[in-house]
Amino acid sequence: MTTQRSLFALACAGVIVMALLPLGLDPRGYEIRILCITLLFASLGQAWNIVGGLANQISLGHAAYFGIGAYTSTILLKLFALSPWLGGMIGMALAVAFALLLSLPTARLKGHYYALATLAAGEAMRVIANSWADVTGGPVGISVPYLPDGSLWMMQFPTVLPNYYLFLAALVVVCLIFWKIKTGALGYRLRAIKENEQAAEVIGVDTYRAKLIAACVSAAITAFLGTLYAQFQFFFDPDTIFGVATISVKMALIAILGGVGRLSGPLVGAAFIIPMEEIANSYFGSSAAGLSQFAYGAILVLVILLNPHGLTALFGQISARFTRKGATRDRSIA
Amino acid sequence: MQNLLTLLQTTIDGILIGGVYAVISIGLSLVFGVMHIVNFAHAEFLMIGMFIAWFAWFYAGIDPMLGAFIALAVTFLIGMVMQRTLIKPILHAPQVSQIFLTVGLLFALENGALLLFGADYRSVSTSYQTEALTLLSTEAGRLFVPLDKLYAFLMALLSGGALWYFLSRTRWGRAMRATAQDPMAARLMGIDTDRMYMIAFGLGVGTTAFGGAVILPYITASPTVGSQFVVLMFTAVVLGGLGSVAGAVVGGIMVGLIQSFSALFLPIQLMNLTLFVIFILVLAFRPEGLVARRRA
Amino acid sequence: MSKSSGTAALRATSLSRRTLLASGAAALAAPALGGRAFGQDAVNVGVIMPLSGPNAQFGINSRNGIQLVADEINANGGIKSMGGAPINLVIADSTSNPTQAATVAQRMMSQDNVVAVLGAFASSLTLAISEVTERRGVPLLTMSFSDQITDRGFRNVFQIVSVGSQIGAATFDYTRALAEQAGDTLERIAIMYEDTAYGTSQSAGLRAAAADAGIEVVMDEAYPLGITDVSPLINQLRRSDAQVVFPVSYLNDSLLIVRAMRQQGLDIPTVGGAAGYIIPDFRDGLGELADNVLSISPAAYDQAPEYTERFREKYGYFMVHEAQEHAACMGCLHSALETAGTADPDAIRERLQNDVFDEGWATVMTGGKVEFDEKGRNPHASPLMVQWQNGELATVYPKELAKAEVVWNG
Helix, strand or coil: CCHHHHHHHHHHHHHHHHHHHHHHCCCCCHHHHHHHHHHHHHHHHHHHHHHHHHCCCCCCCCHHHHHHHHHHHHHHHHHHCCCHHHHHHHHHHHHHHHHHHHHHHHCCCCHHHHHHHHHHHHHHHHHHHHHCHHHHCHHHCEECCCCCCCECCCCECCCCHHHHHHHHHHHHHHHHHHHHHHHCHHHHHHHHHHHCHHHHHHCCCCHHHHHHHHHHHHHHHHHHHHHHHHHHHCEECHHHHCCHHHHHHHHHHHHHHHHCCCCCHHHHHHHHHHHHHHHHHHHHHHHHCCHHHHHHHHHHHHHHHHCCCCCCCHHHHHHHHHCCCCCCCCCCCC | CHHHHHHHHHHHHHHHHHHHHHHHHHHHHHHHHHHCCCCCCHHHHHHHHHHHHHHHHHHHCCCHHHHHHHHHHHHHHHHHHHHHHHHHHHCCCCHHHHHHHHHHHHHHHHHHHHHHHCCCCECCCCHHHHCEEEEEEECCEEEEEEHHHHHHHHHHHHHHHHHHHHHHHCHHHHHHHHHHHCHHHHHHCCCCHHHHHHHHHHHHHHHHHHHHHHCCCCCCECCCCHHHHHHHHHHHHHHHCCCCHHHHHHHHHHHHHHHHHHHHHCCHHHHHHHHHHHHHHHHHHCCCCCCCCCCC | CCCCCCHHHHHHHHHHHHHHHHHHHHHHHHHHHHCCCCCCCCEEEEEEECCCCCCHHHHHHHHHHHHHHHHHHHHCCCEHHHCCECEEEEEEECCCCHHHHHHHHHHHHHHCCEEEEEECCCHHHHHHHHHHHHHHCCCEEECCCCHHHHCCCCCCEEECCCCHHHHHHHHHHHHHHHHHHCCCCCCEEEEEEECCHHHHHHHHHHHHHHHHHCCEEEEEEEECCCCCCCHHHHHHHHHHCCCEEEEECCHHHHHHHHHHHHHCCCCCCEEECCHHHHCHHHHHHHHHHHCCCEEEECCCHHHCHHHHHHHHHHHCCCCCHHHHHHHHHHHHHHHHHHHHCCCCHHHHHHHHHHCCECCHHHHHCHHHCECCCCCCECCCCCCEEEEEECCEEEEEECHHHCCCCCCCCC
């Protein structure tokens, strides 16, 4: 069996296991909710991975797309009883428009400057959502109208089990997109840009377009995930959905922790971070205000100090150290 | 007449708070200028300064204006230690690492404070909080200078002036500027660049902490107060050009004026939006800043 | 999995196995760590309050009020119709963020068997929590005032105080009456309010009442809850030349506003919108500046001293209105439990909807009794105007309920 085939088989097995897992859990219970959030953040991390890992654009404002998706579908649902499936697609379109808009001033920015600009953009969205109360409900937040019986078309269900499958499907789709980009022509071009942008330009790579496409794809995915989130949580407010700490940095942290640029990175990162956060919150209760975020900060700092020059595949290196086949430095694409 | 008074008052307010923003932002610019690191966690040191001054006031009755010196000293030391342990390892690391280290530091500091001190707001009660200097009093209205803001402004001037003197007139200041310009050459000249980095970072976060302490009379302290100043600081620094200390001063005053004037026309909630937009535009079209000086 | 060759595949195996183990372990561990097991017969009552953040003081006060009543119930033999079952309060910190509050509520619904929930002081937090409790069919009792809370057709939400718009209207009407009493005519007023559900609903009431009376609102500004520099607001207030200002704030902003007003030499009558204006911390923070500040309040401790003084004995400060109202909620719940005789949320909901509560702690609300209409609102609730006098809050309006004379400095 070639490596490719065995990995593929492994992935299928993984999906099947994840699909069967919730059947043994209480569909109105808390555990399944944790799994849903884990899947959501794994998808978000993967979406961030497209720009952060492949295109090497450190975005600290991805929450903008998440919020745009969530607010668009929810507002359209409230005003026009529009199905969140459709509302979500409109949200995706708006997010792409925002990504395009943002790309204009940030096209030539790199590194710190790009991070700062995206941070500002995310925060700007948050301020707008907070003050445009007529449309978004302002700081009070916005609720998804309650449908006691649920409906697939309206993406609302009496238990959380169907949401779980939606999140799982989303994760599979996002991973497929990531894989396609990474191993395809776009990924090739992005890698060239990452290595040496000027050289890439010289050999004819349209760097602006490549980065833009990656950004738009990432934005669209993130926005749809926002819709899925809205239909799961039924309530959100600007500070959470556009939050730097709650969304933007968490997405990046998950991708980085698990291995930025790798397909498995966000999966591992989310599987570690989200349950840990929930356990901490459950266990410490009210004395833990800020504990999980403090932990993120501390973990980020430690992870980087451990290996400042190679943020990629930290887990990979640790596991390589422990597997019998030895610690060959992983420079492969997978 | 009332419109003229309003304009004058708004300008005075803008300059007063702008001066403080300037001092708060100088540190950020200094750190970038010398080490080429954007310290995302910089605003948290403002919070640390505020808390130190608050504790000094609460337990020892020390006025925040004096407590600011304590805040400066303590934060300077903290900064030096942090530079050695956290920043030094990433000085030559890829930008991803640098960005996320300081972002991680931001979360650790803010939430560490939250865990230690609780999320309650703490304010001080001083006599000058509720007093103002009347410059002009006519039927159409008054022109006045709030005392707490005035004192903060004067202290900010003091610290800004001291820093300027240090950088331009002392040997150590010169050494620091040399390190910023060309670390290799500086080392060849016998300058201990490692020590320069430590001092630069210490001074950078120390001055910000100083700024945080002097605004305590009119701003309440809480672990999350840093996040309100992040936009302001970064806008000020970017306006003046990342790395230019003088630029940060100009930038700070501009931010103060922009904020003051936008309060006249916009709802309070949108005041910061103007700054965000300006920030992004400046980054996009003139990343070297409006005060186009040669980068230090 | 059969023997696979190659480091990559092996690493992949270890990684995905690790993933499975991690998530599996986490999923299994969570309930074990979360469960708060108590005696079989105890009746679990959920209490979700902001115990941290800018509203922490209010959350703590509310919890204290509930605790007082629960302790009394338990000291008197628990729920008699359930064989003396004690009340067990399951207390959780909602934090100040609505989404976090909703998550906390979710956790509580899944892990603790609560028959009802009391929470969450701040209207925005209560709105978020009610989304959860409604979907789970668990009754929620609250003293948050936003109209939205009982405007959504939910069946499980019970609001014990008047709604925000009513409170806002009363604030205006009472103030006007007091001004007239002192010989002043109101012509220009200023409204400033924090922009979450609490401030928004009350200001709406104020605005409507002013419009009805034909009075000009010369300033009408919302400000963000965590505001740290109120000078733009006060500058505007000064320029507007209002005769009376109606600020609707929590604690931190209330302190900043009063101080800044004094700094700018503004001493027009200030009529607060409850919350930050009527807790001891307001007086502690401002000292003399607090004197003669008026405020509306949904309940006042000098109306029912036989009960409210017990709070002062236990906790050392006067019974703030949120503690009083939550105590009343607890009183109603107690009666509902006694009548229902079972720890079933549906049965409790039935009782809350249909019974009249006129015994025990329920009597500390205005009207001496509590009932909940089809929307979940209490028709007997009526706001009171209180004023800081000598470090205590005295009811000054309406006349029939006033315990002291108003001091008006128009």
